[in-house]
Amino acid sequence: MPRIPAAAREQARRRLLEAGAEHIARDGLERASVDAIAIAAGYAKGTFYNYFESKEQLFGEVIAEGARRAVAHYARAGERGTTRQRLLALAAADVRVLQEEEAFTQVVIREAMAFRAETYPLIVGRLEPFLGKIVAVLKAGRAAGEVRRGLPAERQALLFVGMLALMYIQYWGNGGAWPDLDDVPRLVVGMFLDGQGAGGGGGGRRR
Amino acid sequence: MPRIPAAAREQARRRLLEAGAEHIARDGLERASVDAIAIAAGYAKGTFYNYFESKEQLFGEVIAEGARRAVAHYARAGERGTTRQRLLALAAADVRVLQEEEAFTQVVIREAMAFRAETYPLIVGRLEPFLGKIVAVLKAGRAAGEVRRGLPAERQALLFVGMLALMYIQYWGNGGAWPDLDDVPRLVVGMFLDGQGAGGGGGGRRR
Amino acid sequence: MPRIPAAAREQARRRLLEAGAEHIARDGLERASVDAIAIAAGYAKGTFYNYFESKEQLFGEVIAEGARRAVAHYARAGERGTTRQRLLALAAADVRVLQEEEAFTQVVIREAMAFRAETYPLIVGRLEPFLGKIVAVLKAGRAAGEVRRGLPAERQALLFVGMLALMYIQYWGNGGAWPDLDDVPRLVVGMFLDGQGAGGGGGGRRR
Amino acid sequence: MPRIPAAAREQARRRLLEAGAEHIARDGLERASVDAIAIAAGYAKGTFYNYFESKEQLFGEVIAEGARRAVAHYARAGERGTTRQRLLALAAADVRVLQEEEAFTQVVIREAMAFRAETYPLIVGRLEPFLGKIVAVLKAGRAAGEVRRGLPAERQALLFVGMLALMYIQYWGNGGAWPDLDDVPRLVVGMFLDGQGAGGGGGGRRR
DNA sequence: CATGAATGAGAATTCATTCAT
DNA sequence: AATGAATGAATTCTCATTCAT
Numbered sequence: 001m002p003r004i005p006a007a008a009r010e011q012a013r014r015r016l017l018e019a020g021a022e023h024i025a026r027d028g029l030e031r032a033s034v035d036a037i038a039i040a041a042g043y044a045k046g047t048f049y050n051y052f053e054s055k056e057q058l059f060g061e062v063i064a065e066g067a068r069r070a071v072a073h074y075a076r077a078g079e080r081g082t083t084r085q086r087l088l089a090l091a092a093a094d095v096r097v098l099q100e101e102e103a104f105t106q107v108v109i110r111e112a113m114a115f116r117a118e119t120y121p122l123i124v125g126r127l128e129p130f131l132g133k134i135v136a137v138l139k140a141g142r143a144a145g146e147v148r149r150g151l152p153a154e155r156q157a158l159l160f161v162g163m164l165a166l167m168y169i170q171y172w173g174n175g176g177a178w179p180d181l182d183d184v185p186r187l188v189v190g191m192f193l194d195g196q197g198a199g200g201g202g203g204g205r206r207r
Numbered sequence: 208m209p210r211i212p213a214a215a216r217e218q219a220r221r222r223l224l225e226a227g228a229e230h231i232a233r234d235g236l237e238r239a240s241v242d243a244i245a246i247a248a249g250y251a252k253g254t255f256y257n258y259f260e261s262k263e264q265l266f267g268e269v270i271a272e273g274a275r276r277a278v279a280h281y282a283r284a285g286e287r288g289t290t291r292q293r294l295l296a297l298a299a300a301d302v303r304v305l306q307e308e309e310a311f312t313q314v315v316i317r318e319a320m321a322f323r324a325e326t327y328p329l330i331v332g333r334l335e336p337f338l339g340k341i342v343a344v345l346k347a348g349r350a351a352g353e354v355r356r357g358l359p360a361e362r363q364a365l366l367f368v369g370m371l372a373l374m375y376i377q378y379w380g381n382g383g384a385w386p387d388l389d390d391v392p393r394l395v396v397g398m399f400l401d402g403q404g405a406g407g408g409g410g411g412r413r414r
Numbered sequence: 415m416p417r418i419p420a421a422a423r424e425q426a427r428r429r430l431l432e433a434g435a436e437h438i439a440r441d442g443l444e445r446a447s448v449d450a451i452a453i454a455a456g457y458a459k460g461t462f463y464n465y466f467e468s469k470e471q472l473f474g475e476v477i478a479e480g481a482r483r484a485v486a487h488y489a490r491a492g493e494r495g496t497t498r499q500r501l502l503a504l505a506a507a508d509v510r511v512l513q514e515e516e517a518f519t520q521v522v523i524r525e526a527m528a529f530r531a532e533t534y535p536l537i538v539g540r541l542e543p544f545l546g547k548i549v550a551v552l553k554a555g556r557a558a559g560e561v562r563r564g565l566p567a568e569r570q571a572l573l574f575v576g577m578l579a580l581m582y583i584q585y586w587g588n589g590g591a592w593p594d595l596d597d598v599p600r601l602v603v604g605m606f607l608d609g610q611g612a613g614g615g616g617g618g619r620r621r
Numbered sequence: 622m623p624r625i626p627a628a629a630r631e632q633a634r635r636r637l638l639e640a641g642a643e644h645i646a647r648d649g650l651e652r653a654s655v656d657a658i659a660i661a662a663g664y665a666k667g668t669f670y671n672y673f674e675s676k677e678q679l680f681g682e683v684i685a686e687g688a689r690r691a692v693a694h695y696a697r698a699g700e701r702g703t704t705r706q707r708l709l710a711l712a713a714a715d716v717r718v719l720q721e722e723e724a725f726t727q728v729v730i731r732e733a734m735a736f737r738a739e740t741y742p743l744i745v746g747r748l749e750p751f752l753g754k755i756v757a758v759l760k761a762g763r764a765a766g767e768v769r770r771g772l773p774a775e776r777q778a779l780l781f782v783g784m785l786a787l788m789y790i791q792y793w794g795n796g797g798a799w800p801d802l803d804d805v806p807r808l809v810v811g812m813f814l815d816g817q818g819a820g821g822g823g824g825g826r827r828r
Numbered sequence: 829c830a831t832g833a834a835t836g837a838g839a840a841t842t843c844a845t846t847c848a849t
Numbered sequence: 850a851a852t853g854a855a856t857g858a859a860t861t862c863t864c865a866t867t868c869a870t
Contacts, residue, residue, distance in 0.1 A: 009829090028321075030237035034865060044831045046868085055865070084404075113320035113376060114235070120380040148403050151394075155385070156403055162373040170365065173322040173331075178362070187358075195402030196355050196363055197291075216854080241840065251856050256841070423850090442735075444651035448844060458852045460847085469844070527734035527790060528649070534794035555819075562817050565808075569799070570817055576787040583734060584779065587741040592776070601772075609816030610769050610777055630833080655861065665835050670862065 013051045015041040021062045021103035025110070029059055060122070063111065066104030067126035070097040074130050083141030084189060087160070090134060091185035094164055099181060106172065109165050131157045147193075163188050220258045222248040227259075228269045228310035232317070236266055270318065270326075273311030274333035277304045281337050290348035291396060294367070297341060298392035301371055306388060313379065316372050338364045354400075370395045427465045429455040435476045435517035439524070443473055474536070477525065480518030481540035484511040488544050497555030498603060501574070504548060505599035508578055513595065520586065523579050538572075545571045561607075577602045634672045636662040641673075642683045642724035646731070650680055684732065684740075687725030688747035691718045695751050704762030705810060708781070711755060712806035715785055720802060727793065730786050752778045768814075784809045 019041040023032040034055055038048040052058040077093035080086070098105045112123045124131075134157040141147035147156070167184045179187055226248040230239040241262050245255040259265040284300035287293070305312045319330045331338075341364040348354035354363070374391045386394055433454040437446040448469055452462040466472040491507035494500070512519045526537045538545075548571040555561035561570070581598045593601055640662035644653040655676050659669040673679040698714035701707070719726045733744045745752075755778040762768035768777070788805045800808055 005829095012829095028237065030235070033863090046831050046833095046866095047829075049866070050829065110321055112380075114317055115376045115380040124380075146405050148401075148405055150397070151403070158377065159373065159398065159403070162376070163370075166366065166369040166373065169320060169322045169369070173327040190357070191366065191402065193402045193404030194355075194406065195398065195400045195404075196358075196366070197400030197402075198352050198355055199401065199406070219854080240838085242838095252840090253842085253856055253858095254854075257854065262840075419850095426850095442651065444649070447842090459845090460852050460854095461850075463845070464850065524735055526794075528731055529790045529794040531794075531796065538794075560819050562815075562819055564811070565817070572791065573787065573812065573817070576790070577784075580780065580783040580787065583783075587745075604771070605780065605816065607816045607818035608820065609812065609814045609818075610772070610780070611814035611816075612767050612769055613815065613820065633833080654859085656859095664833095666861095667836060667863080668834055671833065676861075 009051075012041075012043070012047070016043070016048060016051055017058070017061060017065055018103070020058045021066070021101075021107055024059060024062060025103040025106040028110075029055070059107075062104060062107050063119075063123060063126055066101060066108045067129070069101050069104060070094070071129045073097045073100075074133055077133075083137060083144065083146040084193060086137045086140075087134075087189045087192070088185045090130075090137065091164060091188050094130070094161075095181050095184050098168060105168070109168060112165065113169070127161065131161065134160055160188070160192055163192055219248075219250070219254070223250070223255060223258050224265070224268060224272055225310070227265045228273070228308075228314055231266060231269060232310040232313035235317070236262070266314075269311060269314050270330065270333055273308060273315045274336070276308050276311060277301070278336045280304045280307075281340055284340075290344060290351065290353040291400060293344045293347075294341075294396045294399070295392045297337075297344065298371060298395050301337070301368075302388050302391050305375060312375070316375060320372065320376075334368065338368065341367055367395070367399055370399055423465075426455075426457070426461075430457070430462060430465055431472070431475060431479055432517070434472045435480070435515075435521055438473060438476060439517040439520040442524075443469070473521075476518060476521050477533075477537060477540055480515060480522045481543070483515050483518060484508070485543045487511045487514075488547055491547075497551060497558065497560040498607060500551045500554075501548075501603045501606070502599045504544075504551065505578060505602050508544070508575075509595050509598050512582060519582070523582060526579065527583070541575065545575065548574055574602070574606055577606055633662075633664070633668070637664070637669060637672050638679070638682060638686055639724070641679045642687070642722075642728055645680060645683060646724040646727035649731070650676070680728075683725060683728050684744065684747055687722060687729045688750075690722050690725060691715070692750045694718045694721075695754055698754070704758060704765065704767040705814060707758045707761075708755075708810045708813070709806045711751075711758065712785060712809050715751070715782075716802050716805050719789060726789070730789060734786065734790075748782065752782065755781055781809070781813055784813055 016037065019037045020032070023037050023040065026032075032055070034048050035045045037058075038045045048058075052061065073093045073096055074090065077089040079089075081089070108123060108126070111119050112127075131154070135153045138147050138153040138156050138160075142149055142153065147153075151159075164184070167179055167188060171179060171181065171184075223244065226244045227239070230244050230247065233239075239262070241255050242252045244265075245252050248255075255265075259268065280300045280303055281297065284296040286296075288296070315330060315333070318326050319334075338361070342360050345354050345360040345363050345367075349356055349360065354360075358366075371391070374386055374395055378386060378388065378391075430451065433451045434446070437451050437454065440446075446469070448462050449459045451472075452459045462472075466475065487507045487510055488504065491503040493503075495503070522537060522540070525533050526541075545568070549567045552561050552567040552570050552574075556563055556567065561567075565573075578598070581593055581602060585593060585595065585598075637658065640658045641653070644658050644661065647653075653676070655669050656666050658679075659666050662669075669679075673682065694714045694717055695711065698710040700710075702710070729744060729747070732740050733748075752775070756774045759768050759774040759777050759781075763770055763774065768774075772780075785805070788800055788809060792800060792802065792805075
């Protein structure tokens, strides 16, 4: 097994994946063209098929890769502190993923929101590691009396990531005008734990 | 000028609109084919173009019609009671729209979540009447000390509908397994006002 | 036979014919649409087919009508004087036709110039009456020694109308800038009889 | 990058261009179908679009190519002799173009005669080189007293090519029966310089 | 491996023509 | 007679995928 070729091969694949993510994020799966992706990656059309079986397979890989990259960020977050602090850390990690891998994140979120029976479980599956972390934090929080028990922790975790996604959608939808990405963790965690009713804890002070 | 045609014409248009909503909801705008829509409506391909200028125009009309039908439901909701009660009524109205016009609602939500710069403002515009109602309730709630003031009421309203959409997405995404649509108003309003932290009211009173 | 209906019918037909000539002149046979023609004539699409079997048939009728109207003008021209004078009168009659029936004339000339084996004989046939007049003049001219005998008079006549058409084409082709239509008879007859060589008469001074 | 392809590609393009010229010459731009052209060239429909952006672009290229091929023939004609001899040589060169590139020539002439504001200047532009040659000959002829000065030389040149076109149209219109193409230069130059009046060399009675 | 020419299924759209009212 | 809704054949153009070099 030649060592360099394997690396070279991996690099070509990576470039195609990145280009694919960008095009699919910008144009959607249908409109993104294999030709344009290959060229953006610096290859000719035919080369694409040396690395991916089809456009759909690329799409799956983009989602997988997006999830993989996210997990790397989550790994070091949410370990310590109160439930609120740990959730803030997880949300901040997610925002960092968005900032560093915007195209991949957009593809994942857009597809998640398309709630197509074919891809929805796939995506939930991919998000599993992140969700798992959140669930762990929430369960600890429930044990500590910091989190309500009305819903299963797994549902709560889905709501949490859903609220993150809502923020991103707003952010993308109005061209970055609101919210400031740095505010997102505080906003989401505040919303998630306290709600907008007047009863709860201290909503959103400082940042 | 024929005598019945005005009505007949309207009915044909309606059938195409319904079929269009269903196909676009199921397949997305790109994948939905004019041919299939026309046939599903009981017409030949060419007939479609006697009623709509293009697939894109149909899409716009589907969204407009979806918004129109929704508004009719909202009209009678949210008039009286505490903020919580009024929000429950508004959410219930939205759920009723979903139940009665599932395809139209799916198209609107899916497109809203696709956050495409071209359609996002359009959709927000269409939702204006509903948002307006929510904003009014929230402002009254803020005046009564029942709603927090950390965010502008308009942002809060967007979060509220966003959370409704999240529920629908879950609902569609796992084939109707959860949540039960009848629970959605309570879930969303509870989440929106109280959050999942342990501080607030008693989370889930059953129904 | 009801008298008025017959007249009404004739009038409807006439309006469709005029509208047809204009649209075909402007857009060409392919691009001209039956729908647009009918509407321009003040009728609905279907009515067109009460008067013409098809768009192609309309086209034939437009050509026939164009020729018919032209003949009416020629009828009174070219009767007397020298060959040159008589040709001038015929050319002037032709120019008058152009001015009064521009759409019909354009259709006829454009189609003649498309030299399609299917329509070319048809058109030549339609032009027969005009050509006949010219041939008569030319034959008299040949007898009088005013016209050369190198070619059959029929060929000469075709050249003569061809040269008229060339002038019209220039006229239409550059938006009416040149030649002035009033100059056309003098230009064409001068060209036809004298050529541009230096031998002959004095080309073209004033008019 | 393949080794031969440059040549192969050029050849494919050429075949499509030829087929396009033939179909457009026979059927006109509207009626000619991309599908039929591709098949006539020995390719599948889609291949056409690897070489041309649209049918309209092909059309433009056919005209350009027609002009290009013509210019090559003109290059060596009309250099020496009397005005009559030089015009004969130019006309002969044009006839040779017609014979060798009949389809291209037909397209150019048909389109020129359709006097459409969009293409007319284009075509006149393409003919520029040929017209320039004629103008040069005519100007020399005027200086030598062999050509009349009634019209600008540029107009005279247009008349000259117009008369050539008239001959071709007759030729095509009646299936090649008349005139014999070899006679065309003599016919056209005779007509152009001397006209059909009886004066011949010197016989022009003025008016 | 890379390339890019060739392919052909598919999609949108147009429009002449028919025909029931 | 007039109407205009319905039709479907035809056309242009796109693009994922294959494959010979």
